Amino acid sequence: MEILLTIISITGISTVLAVLIIIAEKFLNNYGECEIDINEGDRSLKVEGGSSLLSSLAANKIFIPSACGGKATCGLCKVKVMEGAGPLLPTEEPYLTPEERKDGVRLSCQVKVKGNLRVYIPEELFNISEYIATVTEINDMTHDIKEYRLEFKEGEEIKFKAGQYMQIETKPYEKVREKAIRAYSISSAPSDNKAVELIIRRVPGGVCTTYMHDYVKVGDEVRITGPYGDFYMRDDSDEYVLMAGGSGLAPIKSLVMDIMEKGLDKKMIFIFGAVSKKDLYYEDFFRKLDEENEKFTYVPCLSRPEPDDKWEGETGLVTEVLGKYVKSGEGMHAYLCGSPGMINACVDVLVTTDFSEEKIYYDKFS
């Protein structure tokens, strides 16, 4: 009896207090409808106040990267808040540099929506979506590189900037028990928005490349997300140096196609580095562009051409060829895509030709 009485009374008191807290929460945590203005009027969301900015945005299908799920431990969910965020919280301090604090960068998981907010979200972030795409084409480009065309479901579209990449999520296969996520640049043009084309080079022992090369067949479905990345064309120059090695050709092809389709008046030189003739691909595409366009120059460069290749073009390392074709880089932009070794070497060469280092954009494939 006494035990029962104890339990009942404690439970009773706790229940009453819990109800009081719930009522208080309903009343006090009710901030009404708040407006989140994104990118100076680009988009405007009406959300119920009281939750974090991160979850309010996620509820509206804007996914800010976050690994910890809103506990302020990963520091990934940074968003620039121009107005309405309130003072910086001690929980955010460790993740923000002095410059970021000055710019109003906040952890969106810690900012509570209590009123109207003005935020800045990089365009690429609210473009990121998940697609279950169907493989409609697989083309052998070279002995170890394949081109995949992944078409989205009816009605789905993608908006990306030429040069950006997608992430493929593999399913477990054979000995690989866990799914893996790997990034691949889009090689198709942004105008082709109902599908993406990816170029995947087989990496011996690679989890995702093996999966794509050996297990994925035409008609299969692949889970992809994107677009990601800040390797894309900046429009404030008319002269571009484009360089790629191996599968690094993918974003460059997308970039060139984009420029051609839009009819932009840009002078371009594209230096493509490969080992021998059997590693060259999209040859016809680029040679045709070269012939038809005065302003586009295609320079394939083989580091070790085989005797059978009967190669008459450039030979040697891309860095040597680069020095030969680019004398002065003043006012020019460079877009480099390939292995880290190649990119570092090219950046060193470009800097000696008056290239401003900020105007050298690159995407290191590793």
Added chain:
Amino acid sequence: MSAPQINPFIIFFASIITSNMVLSNFLGMCSFISVSNEFKTASGLGKAVTLVMVFTTVINFVIYKFVVVPLGIEYLRYVVFIIVIAASVQIIELAMDRFLPDLYIKLGIFLPLITVNCAILGISLFMVIRNYNFWQTLLFGLGSGLGWWLAISALAAIREKTGKSKIPKGLEGPGLTFIIIGLMALAFMGFSGIFVIQ
């Protein structure tokens, strides 16, 4: 036990000055020392503590007299008091987040820590031990809260001054703070000829 017939107002003034919770009973010391760097924040915490004290002593009094005693579960009073205090702090935190966001952020972790501020549980326990009636309890809670607020505000004001003064290196920080608190306690004790409770 019969209720001592002390005038509630004597309890009120005594608990502000001579029986000050922090300066004569040394309860609620942790936030008293750590949040007393800046007058504004200290005063804010003082208000929050006062609010929680009045709120919880009254609720605890009602629950104790009308639930705990009739049911004969006095042995559960610590649990009951703690739950009530925790719930009150929770509600006050929500309210502060809504209406005083700046203060809410400044107080940071010390606001939820009011839950375990011993001064607050102390009031509820003293009220039971001393067998106070409702009015005595109400004014005891209010007086103790105001006393705590007065003490932390005074300490913060002094510390703001000493923060800008040249003080011997060895005394910087907690050293000087404890000396100040000691002197303040002496000063408050100076009133003990006028009125004192227990």
